[in-house]
Amino acid sequence: MTTSPTWTITAEPFDAPAARTLWRAYYTEVSDRYYLLHEGRRTDPVELDREIAARTGAELAPPGGQLLVGRYGGEPAGTAGVRLLDATTAELTRVFVREGLRGRGGAVLLVRAAEDAARSLGAVRMILDTRGDLVEARALYARLGYTETGPHNTDPYAEHWFRRELS
16 A cells, blocks of 8 residues: 655744744745855855844734645645735745655645635735746746736835735
């Protein structure tokens, strides 16, 4: 008999050990991609630690947010966060799947679970931003029905903005 691992998605505190480990993996990857592309180097470890500590994810705690952790075969494998920006608009953030587990459907499950979480918080639309070099993310959002829009924030790293009605 053969069994295959499956995904489970659960809401977890932003400061739970699995959430912290996945946040470090996510931030390391996107930061290194940026610096390798623009400066030909990886992120300085001191800078990495400082930025990870400064962005705790507290905005992803109830009642105005939620962090979802995806596990594949029981092991922490990915995250998606949602936070309310106003009574009807939520922001999707921290969508990440560990490199070795990509292509197994986790990202879609995480985004859909984040949309459900946003609805439960009262949101009727989801917005997000991403960088130009994160081509996989942009393709995922387009495939899931997100429409590219004009800027909705002034984040210096944001280059693409998306929106999706949650009705």
